[in-house]
Amino acid sequence: ALARRRLGFASNKLDDLCARYGIDNSQRTKHGALHDAELLAEVKFAWLSMAADKKLSYEVTASELPAVLVGDPLRLRQVLSNLVNNAIKFTSSGSVCLDASAETTDTMARLSFSVIDTGIGINESARARIFEQFTQADCSTTRMFGGTGLGLSISRHLVREMGGEIDLLSTPGSGSRFSFCISLPLGNPSPVRTPGESGPQEVIVSEPVLV
Secondary structure: OHHHHHHHHHHHHHHHHHHHHHHOOHHHOOOEEEOHHHHHHHHHHHOHHHHHHOOOEEEEEEEOOOOOEEEOHHHHHHHHHHHHHHHHHOOOOOEEEEEEEEEEOOOEEEEEEEEEEOOOOOOHHHHOOOOOOOOOOOHHHHHHHOOOOOHHHHHHHHHHHOOOOOEEEEEOOOEEEEEEEEEEEEOOOOOOOOOOOOOOOOOOOOOOOOO
């Protein structure tokens, strides 16, 4: 269990550094089909073991999400992974939840994401600087939980690159809620074809899921 946690932390730090490099290299940004249900399932699976090792309740809920959007799945996955990783890391007991919802028009979707935990929380003075690079709530947090202090800074930058802003609500000793909204164009679901057929086929649109 300890080895899995260390591997997860190391992998996330590497992703942080890669994302930081991507901030300065626009060629890293790839816009294409973004499948919400698949992305959320990947984020949930990535942190199941870490949450289970700490005996935390961990769930990912989604409602009213379009089947396909046009966006950057790598950046969105990085942000959600950073927030979920932090929530689990700083929660000793209780729960962590990633919630996603959307409001749609004919061509666009306004996506809302929240990561809510029952962890140690963040005091008011620390909230003012928590998104700065190499910053954690205080020195004792670094000694107890480790980490680079890059995740939240990178997450804020990536969310801003996608046209949003991260908000934080927190009560010391009770937990935190990190949330953000982004707007993305609706995509076209891929048609399902049977082998040997090349003509138009019925489009199968997935329903909103609970993962």
